[in-house]
Amino acid sequence: MADITEARKAIVARILEGEGKASREQRKAAFDNAGLSEPLRTLIEKVAKSARTVTDQDVAAVRAAGLSEDQIFEIVVCGAVGQATRQNERGLAALAAAAERV
Amino acid sequence: MRLAVLDKGHSVGAKLMFGMIRVFSGQRVVDAVKLVMYRPEFYGNPMKRITHEAMRGPSSWSVGDRELMAAYVSKVNGTEFCIKAHSAVAGRAYRDDARVTATLADLDTAPISEPLRATLRMLGKLAREFTVDAGDMRAVLAAGASRAQIEDALAVALAFNVTDRLADAFNFAVPGPKAFAAGAKFLLARGYR
Numbered sequence: 001m002a003d004i005t006e007a008r009k010a011i012v013a014r015i016l017e018g019e020g021k022a023s024r025e026q027r028k029a030a031f032d033n034a035g036l037s038e039p040l041r042t043l044i045e046k047v048a049k050s051a052r053t054v055t056d057q058d059v060a061a062v063r064a065a066g067l068s069e070d071q072i073f074e075i076v077v078c079g080a081v082g083q084a085t086r087q088n089e090r091g092l093a094a095l096a097a098a099a100e101r102v
Numbered sequence: 103m104r105l106a107v108l109d110k111g112h113s114v115g116a117k118l119m120f121g122m123i124r125v126f127s128g129q130r131v132v133d134a135v136k137l138v139m140y141r142p143e144f145y146g147n148p149m150k151r152i153t154h155e156a157m158r159g160p161s162s163w164s165v166g167d168r169e170l171m172a173a174y175v176s177k178v179n180g181t182e183f184c185i186k187a188h189s190a191v192a193g194r195a196y197r198d199d200a201r202v203t204a205t206l207a208d209l210d211t212a213p214i215s216e217p218l219r220a221t222l223r224m225l226g227k228l229a230r231e232f233t234v235d236a237g238d239m240r241a242v243l244a245a246g247a248s249r250a251q252i253e254d255a256l257a258v259a260l261a262f263n264v265t266d267r268l269a270d271a272f273n274f275a276v277p278g279p280k281a282f283a284a285g286a287k288f289l290l291a292r293g294y295r
């Protein structure tokens with residue numbers, strides 16, 4: 001079986017706790033898609049729930065609010081990894097629940 | 103690419119590598135490569151560990167099956183770059199493009215095994231609704247997929263639920279079929295490391 005457990009922990013630790021240009025608070029809020037203020041809130045909500053609807057304007061608004069491209073890069077990565085990680089955890093939990101009753 | 107740093111902000115070493123890729127493949131470097139090569143210690147390197155293990159690590163799913171899962175999850179997410187990239191790899195791995203096309207067109211009638219069909223259905227729901235329940239998993243187990251196979255499939259979905267989001271958020275350019283054919287050849291030979 002493929003085993004990504006350690007690799008998954010490693011990327012989450014790296015993007016949330018390692019060195020970055022965005023603050024750790026901002027990276028964590030993007031990962032959780034919770035507690036962000038506009039215009040980041042809109043951008044990260046889209047990254048998490050409907051990334052194909054992200055527009056140039058969404059990114060321009062975040063830039064206009066004073067974030068650098070490196071900060072936007074990090075925060076968007078955190079938003080994407082956070083949502084995908086939650087989905088992975090929900091899948092694994094559903095599988096564990098199903099396997100118990102088989 | 104929506105961020106200029108992801109397009110042009112790479113290290114000298116990365117830019118040299120892009121030049122080599124252009125020379126050897128005859129293709130411009132695709133945005134997926136530019137993303138993982140930008141500040142790789144932040145995202146690209148730790149992400150490649152996940153993607154390579156999920157796509158090429160030990161599994162009773164074939165490489166073609168896992169590439170088909172990547173294409174299918176990307177289809178549900180609506181990410182054109184990744185649909186085309188991983189359809190090309192799956193078709194090449196299977197030596198059967200028609201199976202890939204049929205699966206993306208209509209999962210219910212596609213010429214694939216029942217465990218794979220049920221697994222793709224579950225991955226589709228997870229991508230679409232962001233969650234699945236024990237009943238969904240019991241259906242996949244009942245179709246004949248093992249618990250280990252479902253865990254492997256969830257690992258593929260993790261990789262592509264990240265990658266699809268970034269491809270769309272950063273607006274990856276979608277090149278022509280020749281670029282995807284060259285990419286598929288490379289990814290089958292070398293994997294995602």
